[in-house]
Amino acid sequence: MDSMVTCLMPAMPGSFLSDTERVTWIAEHPWQWHLGWIPWHLAALSDLVLAFALVKTSWIPKLPSLFVLVMTVLAVCVEQPNEIIWNLEAVRQASLFLESGNLAQFRGFESSVYLPVCVLAATFYAIAAIGWSCCFAFSNTWSRTLTVLSAVNWPLMALAALALV
């Protein structure tokens, strides 16, 4: 979250900067851009580790844990290739924009990675999160506060992802 706010936010679609300013920002701050993505790659890795841990844990029911694993693998498979391309290729595309002034090319590139990363994968992650709740609730490792937080947060995150379509 911190990396999103401090390193990526100025360059993300929907930021407070105009498209031209965003792309110029990426071209002028390539290392900030690359560094900002690293925690998100690690977050995907930690989600995978958590999904495998849930499957391996004996007191977690198998059905919800396998559901989480499938959703997480789907999310990572959709997200990571596109996120890596976004991370690495955006700087080159931004440099091309500075040379040519053709913003449409950058927009085309960005929209090709934005949808899978911010909408599709985020939706899979939100569904996997519902599976997390099932895993812990069905194994009586649960509290009322977690019920409330889950009921509020997973729909909120799914809606936030789907609202970007």
Add this chain to the structure above:
Amino acid sequence: MVTVAAGIGFNILALWMVLVTECVLKRSRPDEKYGRMVPWKHPDTGLLGKFLSVIANSRMLQYLGEYVKPVVLVSDIEDVV
């Protein structure tokens, strides 16, 4: 709007992770009648007391605290067998 919703969502997610970690650790470290797993209660029954009791009984903080190295006592006596 979407950015704000996502920001709130990720903060709640962090809180959710902490609370679920508490529940998981409580499975292996349940409350006990005697010893160090006895629930600790602050004498103040107000909000501050309740807050301090929650902090004191947090299994996650206890678990993280175990990573802190114990204090080594300095002594002039060395090589004692």
